[in-house]
Amino acid sequence: MTDLSRNALKEAVMAPFWLDDPGRPEPLPCLCEKTTADLLIVGGGFTGLWAAVQAKEQTPSRDVVMIEANTVASGASGRPGAIVSTSVMHGLSNAKRIFPDDLQVLEQLGQENMRGFRAALERYEIDAHDEWNGELMAAISKADLPLLDAEFKLCREYGHDTSYLDGEQTRAEIASPCFQGAVWNRSLSGTLHPARLAWGLEKAALQLGVRIFENTPLKRIDHDSSGIRAVTPAGGIKAGKALLATNAFAAGHRKIRTRVANIRDRVIATQPLSGEQLDRIGWRNRQGVYDTRIQLNYMRLTRDNRIVFGGKIGYFMGRGTADPAMDSRPAVYESLVDAFFRTFPQLDDVKISHAWSGPIALTTRMAVHFQHYFDNKAIWVGGYSGFGVSASRFGARTALRLLDDMRTPELDLEFARSMPARIPPEPLRWLGAALTVYALDTAEEKGGWRHHWLALIKKMGFPL
Ligand SMILES: Cc1cc2nc3c(=O)[nH]c(=O)nc-3n(C[C@H](O)[C@H](O)[C@H](O)COP(=O)(O)OP(=O)(O)OC[C@H]3O[C@@H](n4cnc5c(N)ncnc54)[C@H](O)[C@@H]3O)c2cc1C
Incomplete structure (x- = not known):
């Protein structure tokens, strides 16, 4: 940790930047x-909101109630990087890994x-x-160029x-000395303000007649012959019927978490850059960027x-919806x-305004799946593994179709019928997660067993 970082963080608000917005609706x-x-x-x-809007669009007479434990967008949806992509399966290469036979249809x-x-x-x-300027996958070392290829x-x-x-062209786009090359994908992808999206969907749902109750946690759920x-x-x-859109919190049935791990990811936002600071890094095309670091940034x-x-x-055992x-x-x-600062050393006069973390529902599929409960009267949908801003609309739509027993062709595909692998229960899960977090934090610097451990985790189905 450098003094530069410590000082830059001194006045940061420890809360999501996106939710710190005058547009936030009244509870x-x-x-x-x-x-x-x-x-x-x-x-x-996002999953619950897209489900509410689409349920009313499909059948306006349907009486829809939504309950939220805290406030709308207080979970992952008010906290992401919010780089939006077309893929509904966590990117093309993940889709190829999990459903190679259905790639064309999934696209x-x-x-x-x-x-x-x-x-x-x-x-x-x-x-x-x-903003629809595409996404850039940037290699941080020459050894990573085959990944780009x-x-x-x-x-x-x-x-x-x-x-x-190539390296020069990448740095002409975004002047980071770390970037050695990039793939710039402009297909229907970009960035957005996630909380504004959620609040806009909330307003749309209310206008469509959905009844939304905040600060209303589900305590118990069961079924009988009538529902x-x-x-x-x-x-x-x-x-x-019930659609359980509780993401990493996995509420609604005790079995959900057998396939879903609740991990946290941390994010920072800087103060607004001045025109002169922005000139130092270029970035005129304003793409969303992922790099190839072991701990991806x-x-x-x-x-x-x-x-x-x-x-x-990060990983915290047995979390409810409250922040750790x-x-x-x-x-x-x-x-x-x-x-x-390693990525943008020329911005050493920039301060951090906000720092926060958010829940990620991680599965071996790294993409949406559907769990059926109570004789298909309830479906849990989620598991986007950090890639759900737009995929949540698809997840919600598919879950509604499954709940309604519709027979649309995509419901015959494997993604709609199969589940990700089970994940070991606590305390084994915590032990595995603690080792993985430590390996991710230190592998680049120290190497050794950490690379073997991360390779094993990848083999288990988590290409982190
Ligand atoms: C740090 C971070 C960065 C990310 N970056 C990106 C990105 O760049 N691009 C991308 O596509 N995706 C990204 N994601 C993933 C994306 O944000 C999520 O996939 C998406 O928001 C999931 O939406 P959701 O509705 O399923 O879950 P959530 O938004 O978490 O909603 C679940 C809701 O359920 C509520 N709830 C839980 N338990 C109960 C209960 N018992 N009763 C009532 N309500 C309950 C919670 O309070 C919460 O509001 C990121 C996620 C994080 C955390």
């Missing part, structure tokens, strides 16, 4: 009575999803600060609008020209700020 009331609905949605993140579904996503922004007049080849094979940039019975602290819901600009920079994983106390300590973010 909605909690549920204080017993009520009924055709469809109950649990969780007010089409991704494009369809992104077109629907953008049409909804227009239809509901959501100003999500969206493979990515470029795959993108071209599937018709993406992609360019390969679902959900219990909340001061009320309850009898519903025909992602970065993007905001509308007011801050840099949002993320990528430092440890992640409100600036010291936790120092190594991430080190990585920021």
Whole structure:
């Protein structure tokens, strides 16, 4: 940890930048009575919100209730880097890893999803600060160039609008001395303000007639022949069906977490860069960027020209929806700020304005899956593994179709019928996660057993 990083963090607010916004809506009331609905949605993140909007669009007469333990977008959806991509399977190479036979169809579904996503922004007049300048995968060493070659080849094979940039061309785009080359994919991808998207969807859902209750955690859920019975602290819901959109918190059934690990990822945002500071790094095309570090870093600009920079994983055993106390300590973010200054050493006069962490539902699939409970009267949907800003619309849509027993062709594909592998329970899970976090933090510097451990984790199905 350098003094530069420690000083830069001194005045940072330990909360998500995206939620620190005057556009944040007033909280909605909690549920204080017993009520009924055709469809109950649990969780007010992107998955729950997209489900609410799409359920009403499909069947306007359907009575939809959403309950959220805290406030809309208080989970992952108010905290991401928010680099949006077309893929609904965590990128083309992950899709190839998990469903090689369905790649072409999954690509089409991704494009369809992104077109629907953008049409909804227009239809509901959501100003999500969206910018469609593509995403850049940047190699941080010459040894990583083969990764770029493979990515470029795959993108071209599937018709993406992609360019390969050598070191000089990459640094002409974004002046980081770390970048040795890049693949710039411009196919329906870019960046947005995630909380504004969530609040826009919340408004749309309310206008469509969805009843949303905040500060209403699901306590218990069960079923009988007529449907679902959900219990909340001061009320309850009898519903025909339930869509559990509780992400890494995996609430709604004790078995959900057998396949989903709740990990945390940390993020920082800088103060807005001045015009002169921005000139030092270029970045005129404002792409979303991922690098090839072992502990992957992602970065993007905001509308007011801050840099949002993320990528430092943590794990906390048995978490509810509250933030871990440890992640409100600036010291936790120092190594991430080190990585920021290594990437942009010319910005050594820039201060960090916000630092926060958020939950990631990690699975061996690294992409959405569906768990069926209570004779298919309830479905849990999630597991985007850090890649869900746009895929959540697809996840919600597919889950609604599964709940409604619709027979659309994509529901016959393996992604809709299969599950990711089981993950060892606690305390083994905690032990494995602790070793992995340590290896990710130190592998680049110290090497040795850490590389073997990370290779093993990859073999287990987590290509972190
Ligand atoms: C740090 C970070 C960076 C990321 N970066 C990107 C990125 O650049 N690009 C990308 O595509 N994706 C990214 N993601 C992933 C993306 O944010 C998520 O996949 C997406 O927001 C998931 O939405 P969700 O609705 O499924 O989950 P959430 O937004 O977490 O919503 C789940 C909701 O359920 C509620 N809940 C939980 N338990 C209960 C209960 N018992 N009763 C009622 N409500 C409950 C929670 O309070 C929460 O609001 C990132 C995630 C994180 C954390």
